[in-house]
Amino acid sequence: MTDDWKEVLGCPYCQGGLQLTDGDVVALECPACGKLFSMAGGIPGLLRHEDAGRLDRFSQEYRQARVGEGFGPLSREQALALPYGRPAGYPPLYWQVRRQSYCALLGVLAREGPSPAAGPAADLGAGIGWLSYRLAQLGYRVAAVEASLDETFGLGAARTHFSSFASLLPIQGDLEHPPLQAGQFGFAVFNASLHYTGDLRCTLDRASLALRPGGRVFILDTPIGREPQRGTGRGDRHLGQQELHSALLAAGLEPRWLSIRRGWRWWTHQIKASIKWQPRYSFPMIVADLAGQKTKTE
Numbered sequence: 001m002t003d004d005w006k007e008v009l010g011c012p013y014c015q016g017g018l019q020l021t022d023g024d025v026v027a028l029e030c031p032a033c034g035k036l037f038s039m040a041g042g043i044p045g046l047l048r049h050e051d052a053g054r055l056d057r058f059s060q061e062y063r064q065a066r067v068g069e070g071f072g073p074l075s076r077e078q079a080l081a082l083p084y085g086r087p088a089g090y091p092p093l094y095w096q097v098r099r100q101s102y103c104a105l106l107g108v109l110a111r112e113g114p115s116p117a118a119g120p121a122a123d124l125g126a127g128i129g130w131l132s133y134r135l136a137q138l139g140y141r142v143a144a145v146e147a148s149l150d151e152t153f154g155l156g157a158a159r160t161h162f163s164s165f166a167s168l169l170p171i172q173g174d175l176e177h178p179p180l181q182a183g184q185f186g187f188a189v190f191n192a193s194l195h196y197t198g199d200l201r202c203t204l205d206r207a208s209l210a211l212r213p214g215g216r217v218f219i220l221d222t223p224i225g226r227e228p229q230r231g232t233g234r235g236d237r238h239l240g241q242q243e244l245h246s247a248l249l250a251a252g253l254e255p256r257w258l259s260i261r262r263g264w265r266w267w268t269h270q271i272k273a274s275i276k277w278q279p280r281y282s283f284p285m286i287v288a289d290l291a292g293q294k295t296k297t298e
Contacts, residue, residue: 004141005143007184008120008181009044009143009179010180010181010182010210011032011033011179012047012048012174012179013030013035014030014032015180015182015206016030016181017031018037018179028046040172043170045172046179047172047173047177048177051174055147059147059150059153061234062153062235063153065232070089070090071153072089074157076160079160080133082095082130083099100260100262101260101283101285102134105189105218106138108285108287109138114186114187114216116186118212118214118215119185119215120140120184120185121140121141121143122143122178122189122210123142123144123189124189124193124203125145125175125191126144127192128161129146129155129158129161130161131189132168133161133162133164136164136167139167143185144158144162144169144171145173147172147173147174155172158170176199176203176206180206180210183210183213184210184212187215187216188210188217188218189218190217190218190220191218194219194239195239196235196236201251204248204251205250211290214289216288216290217286217287218286219244219285219288220285222239223239223283224238224239224240224241224282224283225240225241225280225281226240226241245257248288249291253288253289254288254289254290254291255286257286258285258287259282259284
């Protein structure tokens with residue numbers, strides 16, 4: 001981990017700066033609170049110690065659920081092609097929806113920014129790192145924060161991505177206590193991840209605090225209904241629209257809700273869900289700017 005990353009990564013307890021320890025074993029230390037964090041395979045392990053067991057259990061349960069649904073490991077070519085392609089085992093609409101959301105994000109970044117010059121990006125809940133990889137291709141420095149090191153569904157599956165760019169750093173970290181220093185990031189993105197947090201307010205507060213002036217938060221592919229709902233049983237839930245809107249405002253963020261054109265296959269899926277009396281939800285894109293500030297593209 002280079003010095004420029006040490007300037008933006010922070011302690012998950014206090015968000016203070018980190019420094020490498022001396023000695024044979026490489027580790028990171030927070031001088032402010034004295035906490036020590038390990039490095040494994042070049043990935044900083046920046047979880048709060050009391051959260052590590054819970055997050056490891058979640059990772060194992062998530063893996064079991066996904067494997068049970070037919071999801072499996074991707075080849076190198078499939079991983080690098082994401083969100084394009086249609087890997088076997090995934091539901092028919094899965095990567096179609098992810099592509100549509102990704103293209104909508106690219107459109108906003110191109111029109112409004114933040115640009116790579118505005119500061120590094122934080123991909124919070126990065127999973128296998130495909131969005132981090134795509135942002136690095138566009139010239140952004142990206143901190144890919146993910147609690148799971150799973151070789152199929154977590155950072156362990158992202159080695160193909162991370163070996164391609166020095167500007168892309170994998171970090172083991174939690175959504176609720178992301179290891180980011182305050183005021184250092186141009187934007188943060190929750191890409192199909194925000195609905196896995198157990199504390200929505202804390203998560204958005206910490207993401208907001210990490211932003212530079214003019215920064216913003218993007219929320220993609222989080223299922224949102226009129227009211228909060230139970231999720232899929234993988235430790236997630238469907239957020240309520242007013243619940244999320246209020247939490248963003250409380251975190252000092254001014255949200256815009258942008259609809260994404262999904263096409264006839266998505267609407268057929270929605271109609272079938274209504275016929276079966278299943279809960280309705282959507283995947284809008286939320287663009288949330290720091291209150292009273294405007295994002296610059298320079």
